[in-house]
Amino acid sequence: METFTKTPREPRSALAEAAGLTWLRQASTAVVEVLSADERQITTVRVEEVPPTPAAAREAGRQLAIIHSAGADSFGSPPPGWTGPNYIGTRQQECTPTDNWARFYVDQRVLPFAFAAYRRHHLSTPGLHTVQAACEHVLNMAVDVEPARLHGDLWAGNLLFGTEGPVLIDPAAHGGHPETDLAMLALFGAPFIEEIRRGYLGVVKLEGDWLRRTPMHQLHPLAVHALTHGPGYGVQLVRAAEATLRL
Template sequence: MTDNLFVKRPADPEAAAAEIQGLRWLAEAGKDFVVAVPPDIDGADGVVATVRLGRCAPTAGQARRAGELLAVMHRAGAEAFGSPPAPGGVTWRGRTFIGRLPQQCVPTADWGEFYVTQRVMPFAEQAHARGNLDTRGLAVVETACAAVAGADFSAVPVSRIHGDLWAGNLLFTPDGPKVIDPAAHGGHAETDLGMLALFGAPFFNDIIDGYRSVTPLDPDWADFTALHQLHPLAVHATTHGPGYAGELVEAARRTLAVIG
């Protein structure tokens, strides 16, 4: 390893290869937007090595550019909702992760079914099992998920999404905005936007303006932001304790208000 590489070793060795596959798949849709992985790195040794990035202060111009590049990446598409990364057309067959936690990536025709069964409920149930989400809160999440599973998302295109796009995974560098640490899969484009909104990306409105310059958003898209925040909030309720349980339940209630 050389000084120009950033190196990390995930707790689960398989997560290294999964992350590299995700980075390479996203880079096929926008190499200028994704941190580069040297060609000889495959993660088989449990190590992730990426080109070290410089940092600079966020600006409205870089945020707008990030929105443009994110929209281009989304438009590259994927095989199905829940499809795992497939760089070079070769589908990743190993486990997939968000942070340290494994999560499913099973191709599914319906986005609502995928989102409920592979993203929200597995982590809500883990949060409940750990004592971080009480039974009454879990019931609210279950009700919201039933509404999502029964809703019509047939018009939603399959997008190539980052999948863990909180503010810390969008870096502002002298070479432009870059994304790192994906949980890449075929999903709903607004899921990435919802996570950026949840964890306070700088110049968020400029990101949205840049995004809209490439891909229009429905006039009421922001009404559904809470729906797309159910997954990251359920993950955080699992990993970070009961402090996130209230936010998860409130997001479920807001979801029911627009879908239920």
């Protein structure tokens, strides 16, 4: 068995990742297996990658739905037993459990990164106001959903296609809205996204015209990228906020 070891710079990031992977893998073996982790590094089974196929993408969607269906104690809840930091990429984010998804999403996910992007001059003043208005709109929407067990950082690079099927890696796992993972896969170009959705919907039915809500669920990753990758993502964040206001 080949292994893969990495040494993150962020304090306790390796342990946070291990906790998230272990929690997700309790629901599905389509999550990379953790072999060891400590304060400095994490070692997992190495995934032998192969080109993605439509069938593998459908299976990825099916397994993601199974993971989501395993549930979480609340919105914002971290992996059980983990009291340390939660990271998305290199950035720490809050994980305080709540029973209100909209309040969690606005206060712990979108606005902290939007304000940070604004302070770095990666988001304009009018843009920040649009994001704030979109967040108020989210707070006023009726969202009736049970907490899902989210990967939390599911861009295309964290969905690998291995010789034995799809494998999720490098999560920011927490309790959240199931559409958020799907929205992030769409945002950053996951292969065969329609097949992923088809596999997902074969297990879990999403409410109403759920694809129209995709920009709302992209506010968080776009705010993160506006902070870390520059004003180009600030422009995309504003567009997603405008689309959210039209919901």
